[in-house]
Amino acid sequence: MSRQELEGRVALVTGASRNIGRAIAVALGEAGASVLVHAGRDAVAAEETARLVRATGAKAAVQLSDMASMEGPSVAVDAALSTFGRLDIVVANAAIRPEASIDTVSFEDWRRVMAIGLDSAFLLVKAALPALRKSDQASIVLIGGLTGTTGAKERIHVVTAKAGLMGFGKALAHDLGPDGITVNTISPGLIETKRTGPEPVHHANRSNPLGRRGTPDEIAAAVCMFVGPNARYITGQTLHVNGGALMA
Numbered sequence: 001m002s003r004q005e006l007e008g009r010v011a012l013v014t015g016a017s018r019n020i021g022r023a024i025a026v027a028l029g030e031a032g033a034s035v036l037v038h039a040g041r042d043a044v045a046a047e048e049t050a051r052l053v054r055a056t057g058a059k060a061a062v063q064l065s066d067m068a069s070m071e072g073p074s075v076a077v078d079a080a081l082s083t084f085g086r087l088d089i090v091v092a093n094a095a096i097r098p099e100a101s102i103d104t105v106s107f108e109d110w111r112r113v114m115a116i117g118l119d120s121a122f123l124l125v126k127a128a129l130p131a132l133r134k135s136d137q138a139s140i141v142l143i144g145g146l147t148g149t150t151g152a153k154e155r156i157h158v159v160t161a162k163a164g165l166m167g168f169g170k171a172l173a174h175d176l177g178p179d180g181i182t183v184n185t186i187s188p189g190l191i192e193t194k195r196t197g198p199e200p201v202h203h204a205n206r207s208n209p210l211g212r213r214g215t216p217d218e219i220a221a222a223v224c225m226f227v228g229p230n231a232r233y234i235t236g237q238t239l240h241v242n243g244g245a246l247m248a
Contacts, residue, residue, distance in 0.1 A: 005228050007032035009137070010084040012076060014038040014067060014124065015094035017045035019193040020143065023216030024091055024223050025049050029058030031224055033089065036080035037062045040094070059084070067094040067120035068112055074127035087131035089227045092121040093143040095161070099154040110157045117161035121168060133179050139227040140176075142169045143219070144187040146206075146242050162187075166238050173236030182235040184226045188219050189242020208243035 011028045015021040017039035025035045026049070035053045037060055039046035046062045053060035063079035065072035080087050095117040100109060121142055132138040147155060148162030169185040176183055190206050190213045222241050225231055240246050 005031050006089075006224075009033045009088040009135075010036070010080060010086050011089035011091065011227070012036045012038065012080045012087060012124075012128070013091040013093060014073075014076060014120070015040070016049050017042045018049070020188065020191060020216045020219050021091075021093045022049045022052070023220040024093065025060070026052045026056065027217070027220035027224050028089065028091075028227070029053035029056040029060065031228070032058060034059040034084045036060075036076065036083060038067075038076045038079075038094070039064055040066055068115040070123065073120050073123035077124065077127040077131070081131055086135065087128055088135040088137060089139050089141075090124060090128050090132065091141045091143065091223060092124055092165075094120055095143070095145075095158075097155065097158050100157070101154050102156050105157060113157040114161055114164075117158065118164045118168070121165060125172065129176075132176075132181050136180070137229065137232065138179070138181040139231075140169075140172065140181065140183045141223050141226050142166075142183070142185040144169075144185045144238065146187055146189045146240070146246055148187060149240075149246055149248070169238065170236050177235060180232075182226070182232065184235060185238040186219060186222050186226070187238055187240045187242070187246075189214060189240070189245045191216060191219065206245060208245035210243035212243065214241060214243060 011033045013025045016025045016037045037050045050060035061083045065075040142165045144165045145162040172183040192213045
């Protein structure tokens with residue numbers, strides 16, 4: 001993607017303090033977009049993402065809010081609008097991925113995963129719609145996950161949230177097509193990311209024909225493709241970026 005392709009446009013990326021979210025924010029900045037970097041709590045990591053975006057020559061600002069709350073998504077949208085005056089691109093990447101079997105997961109655990117991984121996408125889109133409808137090239141990208149299609153051990157709540165995102169994206173594409181707003185989902189496979197805890201249980205059984213894990217930059221490249229000017233006829237799709245672990 002060239003430097004000019006997203007010039008003058010504004011993007012909001014949730015969960016952008018590290019890993020895939022950070023890579024997406026930086027790639028959008030490299031393409032010329034101003035970026036609102038959202039994070040839940042880690043202001044230091046979010047400011048580092050913003051610094052990396054600014055290093056590309058793009059503008060960036062940081063906003064912290066809890067995506068599990070009713071207000072968190074709208075606060076992020078308001079921050080983008082008050083800072084940059086418009087909003088063209090929304091990337092719903094915020095998620096948590098705890099492990100628990102059906103025997104041990106509590107309803108509170110279930111609800112928090114749903115609130116951050118699925119409910120926040122709904123609230124984010126609702127808050128952003130007035131601004132997106134003013135854009136002539138608006139795009140929404142949802143970040144799902146391979147397990148939303150395949151399932152996974154000890155991730156019943158996470159899998160359900162990711163599967164819900166894919167359905168949400170398809171329904172949104174129907175509703176927002178008349179407005180010229182594209183909606184697509186990216187479903188990453190195993191990605192090399194920095195983790196604070198142990199390797200997830202289901203990773204032990206994952207392999208792919210390419211014999212390696214993907215990188216956050218490879219997910220970011222897919223996002224840039226979907227929001228770029230050459231993808232205006234693509235909507236309602238789920239793109240599996242997983243090295244061939246799932247061929248759909």
